[in-house]
Amino acid sequence: xxxxxxxxxxxxxxxxxxxxxxxxxxxxxxxxxxxxxxxxxxxxxxxxxxxxxxxxxxxxxxxxxxxxxxxxxxxxxxxxxxxxxxxxxxxxxxxxxxxxxxxxxxxxxxxxxxxxxxxxxxxxxxxxxxxxxxxxxxxxxxxxxxxxxxxxxxxxxxxxxxxxxxxxxxxx
Numbered sequence: 001x002x003x004x005x006x007x008x009x010x011x012x013x014x015x016x017x018x019x020x021x022x023x024x025x026x027x028x029x030x031x032x033x034x035x036x037x038x039x040x041x042x043x044x045x046x047x048x049x050x051x052x053x054x055x056x057x058x059x060x061x062x063x064x065x066x067x068x069x070x071x072x073x074x075x076x077x078x079x080x081x082x083x084x085x086x087x088x089x090x091x092x093x094x095x096x097x098x099x100x101x102x103x104x105x106x107x108x109x110x111x112x113x114x115x116x117x118x119x120x121x122x123x124x125x126x127x128x129x130x131x132x133x134x135x136x137x138x139x140x141x142x143x144x145x146x147x148x149x150x151x152x153x154x155x156x157x158x159x160x161x162x163x164x165x166x167x168x169x170x171x172x
Contacts, residue, residue, distance in 0.1 A: 005158070012151045013072060019148050020069035026062040030055055049130045057138050064145025068152040092164040099157045106150035113143030 037051040070076050083091055119125075121136035 009155050009158075012068075012148075012155050015148055016068040016072045016152055019065040019067075019145070023062040023066035023069075026058045026065070030058045030062065033058070053127065053129050053131050053133065057133070057141070060138065061141050061145075064141050065148070067145055068148035071149060071152045071156065089164050092160040096157045096160040096164070099153045099160065103150050103153040103157070106146045106153065109146035110143045110150060113139065113146060117143065 033051055033055055037048055037055075041047040083094060086094070117136045117139035120134070120139050125135040127133040127135060
């Protein structure tokens with residue numbers, strides 16, 4: 001069982017790193033796209049037809065794909081006004097409970113986002129723009145990023161419960 005958990009944690013951490021790398025690439029592409037649009041629109045007076053739509057998709061993609069890595073590195077925003085005053089066991093318990101609640105929210109996002117992407121794919125929905133983007137592609141970003149975040153939340157819950165109870169199941 002320990003081997004399975006080790007492999008699971010390593011896989012989730014690698015997926016989080018991969019999501020972060022993809023987000024970084026999206027950020028660079030977004031920067032280049034916006035820079036290109038500014039140059040061609042204001043200097044050459046020849047705006048592009050695609051930059052706003054692609055920028056929106058890239059921004060959504062980079063936000064959802066980076067979320068797991070942000071949680072993995074514990075860099076997310078949180079309120080800690082009074083939590084740090086509590087005993088360590090209570091802090092770990094609260095962290096596990098909040099991780100579980102966010103995990104539930106992420107599973108709803110995965111479920112409903114997957115349904116929306118499937119409906120868009122089956123219905124052959126396309127954006128009403130000149131790019132005519134198949135909508136299942138941007139719709140799939142939300143459940144994919146939410147799945148990565150949900151997996152990272154499972155790892156985080158396990159870590160906090162392990163710190164609270166230890167490996168032998170006894171309270172520390």
